[in-house]
Amino acid sequence: MTNNRTQNTAIAFSDEQAMILESAKGFCRDRSDITAVRSLLNSDNGYSGDIWAEMVALGWTGIAIPEQYGGSELGIGSTVPLVESMGRHLLSTPYISTTLASQALLRGGSEQHKAHWLPLVAEGSIGTMALLDSEDWGATSTSCNLSADLELQGTKLLVNDAAVADFFIVSANHQGAQVLVLVTADQLSSEALSKKVLIDETKRACSVNFSGVKLRADAILPNSEAALRDSKLIGALLTAAEATGSTAAALDVVVAYLTSRIQFGRLIGSYQSLKHPTVEMLIGMDSARSFIYHAATVVGDEHLDQDAEIACRMAKAQATDALLFAGDRGIQFHGGMGFTYECDAQLYLRRALWVQHQYGDAQHHRLHLANLLLD
Amino acid sequence: MSNELQELRAEVVDWIKHNKPADPGFLLPQTFMEVGSERVLDFLREWQHKVWSSGYLGMAWPEQYGGRGLSPDHQNIVDAEMKLARVPICFNVIGLGWAGPLILDKGTDYEREKYLKGILNAEDIWCQGFSEPNHGSDLGSIQTKAERDGSDYVVNGSKIWTTMGNYAKYMILLARTASQTERKYNGLSFFLAPMDAEGISTQPIKKLTGEYGFTETFFTDARIPADCLMGEEGQGWRIAMQTLQYERGAEAGAAGGISILSIVMNDLLNMAKDLEREGQPLLKDPVTRENLVKFLIEEKALTLANKRIAIPALCADYPNSLSLSGKLRSTEFYRRMRQYALTLQGTQGSFYVGDDDAIDGGFWQRAYMNNFSTTIGGGTSQVQANIVGEHVLGLPKD
Numbered sequence: 001m002t003n004n005r006t007q008n009t010a011i012a013f014s015d016e017q018a019m020i021l022e023s024a025k026g027f028c029r030d031r032s033d034i035t036a037v038r039s040l041l042n043s044d045n046g047y048s049g050d051i052w053a054e055m056v057a058l059g060w061t062g063i064a065i066p067e068q069y070g071g072s073e074l075g076i077g078s079t080v081p082l083v084e085s086m087g088r089h090l091l092s093t094p095y096i097s098t099t100l101a102s103q104a105l106l107r108g109g110s111e112q113h114k115a116h117w118l119p120l121v122a123e124g125s126i127g128t129m130a131l132l133d134s135e136d137w138g139a140t141s142t143s144c145n146l147s148a149d150l151e152l153q154g155t156k157l158l159v160n161d162a163a164v165a166d167f168f169i170v171s172a173n174h175q176g177a178q179v180l181v182l183v184t185a186d187q188l189s190s191e192a193l194s195k196k197v198l199i200d201e202t203k204r205a206c207s208v209n210f211s212g213v214k215l216r217a218d219a220i221l222p223n224s225e226a227a228l229r230d231s232k233l234i235g236a237l238l239t240a241a242e243a244t245g246s247t248a249a250a251l252d253v254v255v256a257y258l259t260s261r262i263q264f265g266r267l268i269g270s271y272q273s274l275k276h277p278t279v280e281m282l283i284g285m286d287s288a289r290s291f292i293y294h295a296a297t298v299v300g301d302e303h304l305d306q307d308a309e310i311a312c313r314m315a316k317a318q319a320t321d322a323l324l325f326a327g328d329r330g331i332q333f334h335g336g337m338g339f340t341y342e343c344d345a346q347l348y349l350r351r352a353l354w355v356q357h358q359y360g361d362a363q364h365h366r367l368h369l370a371n372l373l374l375d
Numbered sequence: 376m377s378n379e380l381q382e383l384r385a386e387v388v389d390w391i392k393h394n395k396p397a398d399p400g401f402l403l404p405q406t407f408m409e410v411g412s413e414r415v416l417d418f419l420r421e422w423q424h425k426v427w428s429s430g431y432l433g434m435a436w437p438e439q440y441g442g443r444g445l446s447p448d449h450q451n452i453v454d455a456e457m458k459l460a461r462v463p464i465c466f467n468v469i470g471l472g473w474a475g476p477l478i479l480d481k482g483t484d485y486e487r488e489k490y491l492k493g494i495l496n497a498e499d500i501w502c503q504g505f506s507e508p509n510h511g512s513d514l515g516s517i518q519t520k521a522e523r524d525g526s527d528y529v530v531n532g533s534k535i536w537t538t539m540g541n542y543a544k545y546m547i548l549l550a551r552t553a554s555q556t557e558r559k560y561n562g563l564s565f566f567l568a569p570m571d572a573e574g575i576s577t578q579p580i581k582k583l584t585g586e587y588g589f590t591e592t593f594f595t596d597a598r599i600p601a602d603c604l605m606g607e608e609g610q611g612w613r614i615a616m617q618t619l620q621y622e623r624g625a626e627a628g629a630a631g632g633i634s635i636l637s638i639v640m641n642d643l644l645n646m647a648k649d650l651e652r653e654g655q656p657l658l659k660d661p662v663t664r665e666n667l668v669k670f671l672i673e674e675k676a677l678t679l680a681n682k683r684i685a686i687p688a689l690c691a692d693y694p695n696s697l698s699l700s701g702k703l704r705s706t707e708f709y710r711r712m713r714q715y716a717l718t719l720q721g722t723q724g725s726f727y728v729g730d731d732d733a734i735d736g737g738f739w740q741r742a743y744m745n746n747f748s749t750t751i752g753g754g755t756s757q758v759q760a761n762i763v764g765e766h767v768l769g770l771p772k773d
Contacts, residue, residue, distance in 0.1 A: 006640075006675050011682040011689075018688035248692060255768050269770035276760045282693065282768060283700055290679035293689055314672050363665070366672075370664035373671055374644070 006373065008307040011290070012297045016074065020063075021081035025088075027058070032091035034344055037202060040092075045164050046204040047093040053124065061098060062122030065106070066301075069118035076103060076234060077296035080241045084292065087245025090347060092202040094126045094161035096238050101127030103234055104169045107303070108180055108227020112218060117167060117182075128165040129231060130156035130183075130208055137232075137360035138367070144210065146174040146181060150217065152210040162193055162206035169221070170210055171228060179224040180231075187213050200354030202347070226303045233304055233312040235359035237295045240312075240319035243355045244288040247319070250326040250348035251281045254333055261335075268333075277329050284322030291315035310372055313365040320355065320362045327352035380452055387453050390429060391460045396422060402728065402736060404588070405636040407468040408538050408748050409741075411579075411587030416542055419466040423497040426465060426632065431457075433471075433495040433630040436479060441492035447625035454625075458633050465632025469538065470494035470501035474547050474567065476621035476628030477614070481606065486567070490545070495630060502543035502570070504534035504550075504592060505615065514549065514615065515559045519594060521550035521566065526601050528552075528566070530574070530594040536752065540577040540590030543570050549615050552608045563611030566603045574598065584744045585728070638709070638742050640667075640674045643716050646734060650719060657719060670712050677705050696767045703759040706749040713743035 031051050040046055055061065063078050065071025079099055086095065102121040105113045121127060133143045133156055144154030152172060159168070168183040193206045221227055258269030258278060268274055295311035304312070327349035331338040334345050356362065376384075399418055410416055426432045427441070434450040436442025443449075465471060475494045478486050493499030510516045519532025530550055537546070546568045553562035568575075574597030577590040606614050621628045644667070650657040657663055683689050684697045716739040717724040728737035750756045764770040 006671060009675065009678045009682055011679060011686065013686045013689055021688060251768075255770065258770055267771040269764075270773050272757070272761065272773065275764040275770050276757070278768060278770065279700070279703075279760045279763045282696060282763065283704055286680065286693075286696055286700070287673070287676035289689065290676055290683045293683060293686075294679050314675060317668075318672055318676065366665050366668040367661075369668045369671070374658055374664055374667060 006310065008298060008311070009294065010297045011294050013293060017078055017081060020074075020078055021085065023058070024060075024082045024085035027054075028085045028089040028091045032086075032089040034090075034347075037090045037347065041201040045161075046202060047091075051091075052093050055093065055095065056122075056124035059122075060095065061102075061124060064099060065102060065118045065122050069114055070122040071118065075301060076299055079238065080292055080296035083238050083241040084245040084289075087242035087351075088249045090202050090246065090249065090351065092204075094128065094164055096235075096242065097128035097161040097165070098126050099238065100129050100231055100235050101165075101167065101169050104129065104180060104221065104227045104231045105182070106301070107230050108221040108223040108225075109182070110218060110222050113182060113221065120166070125166045126161060126164050127167045127169065128159055128161050129235070130159045130162075130168045130170040130210070131228075131232070132157045137357075137364050142171050142173060142178060144170065144172040146172040146179065146215070146220075148175065150215045150219075152181070152183070152213040152215065154211060155207055155209045157207055158196065158205050159208045160203065160205045162208050163195065163204060168208065168210075169231070172210075174220065177225075178228065180221040180227055181215055181219045182221065183210060183213055183215070183219070187215075198354065200350045202351070203354055230304050232359055233309055234299065236316035236365065237292065237299060237312040239355055239358040240288065240295070240315040241292045243319040243323040243352070244285060244292050246348055246351045246355070247281070247285040247288060247323045247326045250323070250330045250345070250352075251278070251285060253344055253348065254278055254281065254326070254330050257334055274333055278333070281322070281326040281329065284318070284325055288315065288319040288322045291318050306372065310369065313360075313369050313372075316360060317362040317365040317369070320352075323348070323352040323355060380448060383449060384452050384456060387431060387456045388460075390431070391456060391462060394425065394429070395460060395462050402741070403463050404466070405638065405738075405742055405745060406748070407464060407466045407634050408752075409584075409586060409588045409745060410466055410539050410542070411582075416466075416539075419463060420497045420500075422463045423465045423467060423632070426457075427495045427497070432465060432632050433475075433491075435625050436475075436491065436495070436630055440479070440487055441495040442630075450625040450631035454631050454633055458637055461636065462633070464634055464636065466539075466634075467494060467497050467500055468632075468634040469503045469543075469547065470499065470545075471630040471632055472622045472634065473503060473618050474501045474545070475630050477547070477605070477618050478567070480621075480628055481614070481617070490567070493544075499544045500539055500542050502537045502540045502546045502592075504537055504546045504548040504568070506534065506536045508533060508535045508591070514563075514612070517549055517551055517563060519548075519550045520554075521548075521552050521564060521599075523552070523601065524598075527598040528601055528603070530568070530597040530599060532594050534592040534594075535580075535589075537577065537590045537592045538588060540570070540592045541579055546570055546592070547618065549611050552611075556609075560612040561609050563615070564608045565605040565611040565614040566599060567605055568599045568603050572597050572599050582745075583747070584741055586741075638713070640671050640712065643667075643670075643712065643719075646716060646739065647719050650721060652721070663719065666715065670708075670715065673708050674712075677708060680704070693767050696763070699767055700759070700763045702749075702753065703756055703763065706746070707756055710743070710746045710750050713739060713746050717743055 062071035064076045067073045192209045261268050292315045295315045298311050299308045330345040337343045431453045433442040434445045435447045438444045521528040521530045548566040548568040551562050552564040556562040574595045576593045579587045580589045625631050680697045726733035
């Protein structure tokens with residue numbers, strides 16, 4: 001039964017990846033302290049263009065892009081330490097969106113797509129995925145249509161970083177199959193974007209109405225089916241990595257409070273009723289971290305195999321649950337302060353509530369895992 | 376893997392095929408803490424002797440003490456195959472994994488000559504006397520006294536949870552030789568005590584499973600020869616802590632042999648595959664599937680933790696987290712997983728060992744209840760959580 005299906009437990013981490021992690025930790029810590037995070041909460045785009053330019057200059061946007069297209073070809077697994085570090089410092093940028101969009105092109109696009117867009121991404125162009133048109137990540141169909149004469153009809157629900165995206169990878173029905181198409185920002189009408197109010201104020205997303213956009217036949221990704229499946233799984237992995245970082249940060253905030261706040265004459269961290277659940281946060285974070293680096297190890301440039309699918313889904317299920325727990329207890333353990341907007345604990349709870357619905361919640365992934373592992 | 380090791384693997388697989396004992400008609404222990412009757416003892420003694428005399432135990436120990444002078448890898452390969460084939464356990468665990476490696480590492484030539492071979496061939500069973508009634512996990516509070524009197528030490532007090540205390544020839548004993556020390560740990564000394572000394576008696580403890588395996592051990596003016604002292608007076612705590620390090624496997628000095636039957640999710644799924652709920656196969660029930668996947672994720676996380684722990688760059692923020700939380704994570708996982716197995720059994724979960732309708736002879740009933748020895752013994756889960764909170768996260772003590 002499961003015997004062979006959960007056997008792959010590889011975790012490899014090269015010296016090069018260790019250096020990436022070190023540099024990412026330092027960068028995110030320096031550029032994204034909590035004051036910087038809060039200063040961006042009400043900003044239009046949710047991130048600093050200067051910091052994005054620095055990330056591009058460091059080569060981060062090209063890390064998973066093959067050398068022939070201007071990247072450093074270190075593989076998608078090497079983005080995991082970057083994204084975990086961003087999550088740890090709540091550094092929100094279009095990095096995940098862009099990485100996923102470029103992966104979709106790499107895995108499903110034509111030579112022309114890759115040759116044109118991947119070098120641009122390495123140089124800082126922004127892309128994003130437009131997949132969802134209902135609340136259901138498990139939906140196997142989309143209400144967005146690409147007609148026979150190649151006109152799009154439909155609205156996508158939660159398109160991350162849409163306001164700053166240069167290009168969109170959009171899923172649509174076309175001649176009886178679901179395809180991915182490449183739409184550029186200049187093809188959208190001026191009323192296409194409608195900004196959403198999000199529970200995580202560090203994030204930005206729009207509804208995007210693609211109706212009326214006319215495409216050329218070469219806008220369709222030739223290998224759409226594989227790219228769609230792989231993008232969703234890699235999306236689950238990257239959001240799991242971000243969530244794992246945020247869980248570690250939530251834990252730091254809780255530990256700092258438990259080791260400084262005195263009630264009834266004692267530091268409150270000495271109470272087992274607070275200490276033991278805090279250990280549970282640590283254990284949840286530790287497991288999530290093991291899964292994201294396992295998944296980073298088994299996810300390659302090829303079409304994702306079953307081991308990789310299991311790894312990505314387990315990573316997302318574990319990371320989501322761990323952050324929900326840490327975010328929730330983080331509020332409670334701060335007492336009255338935890339109920340205020342001023343207390344940083346709210347940032348992590350809101351992150352938890354956001355991240356659980358990125359690329360499928362825990363239950364969605366466990367349902368698919370059950371099909372993979374129990375039948 | 377080298378050719379030599381590959382050949383060894385093939386050899387041991389073949390050996391197991393021809394030597395794995397048939398079902399003896401009574402339940403065999405899942406761990407060494409469940410040796411509760413003479414017939415089980417005799418069976419396991421014969422089995423361990425056979426494993427040793429065939430060259431598959433103590434493989435990395437020196438030849439002059441009954442070993443084969445090979446590498447830990449040799450032993451590990453043999454153990455892995457034995458585990459996979461679910462052969463009976465090598466039950467003399469305190470000897471093989473604690474006392475033996477200690478004597479090999481720190482003992483005198485006389486002690487090595489006297490003790491080691493009997494540990495491997497199962498003639499001399501060893502037990503451990505650390506815990507005391509009322510002190511549970513807190514070894515610093517040990518009260519059993521050993522007072523020097525001429526060429527003897529006179530021991531008074533009692534120990535509890537002595538695994539196989541009633542069958543053991545020797546005990547590794549932690550006792551207090553000085554009561555007035557600055558730190559409570561400094562007054563402790565470590566002995567290799569003969570269990571047949573006058574004044575030592577044992578009382579078997581009936582466990583919640585209805586079976587035996589532990590004793591309480593009483594010392595009433597028991598005289599043990601002074602040369603039983605390991606190291607010097609006052610070094611007992613340090614030696615005891617050192618002893619705990621050997622268990623980590625053949626690399627750390629243990630003789631090897633499997634001490635515990637591994638019971639994993641795959642066993643649970645095999646057990647559940649023919650069960651039904653609401654007239655449908657249990658494994659089609661969505662709630663059950665969700666729960667099973669949660670357990671599968673948790674089981675895999677345990678394995679992955681053991682991989683990640685070897686990569687310091689991925690453990691930088693809390694370097695000792697995975698090692699200090701290991702016992703808590705794994706023993707609590709197995710407790711819940713085994714409890715769920717009984718939930719899944721439906722009404723058959725209400726039968727017990729001895730009933731024909733109990734699934735696998737009550738295997739899961741025993742597995743679940745006995746698992747408490749791991750969530751309680753060696754520091755309860757609650758103490759473990761304190762340790763992780765204080766030593767990993769830096770939270771204040773109680």
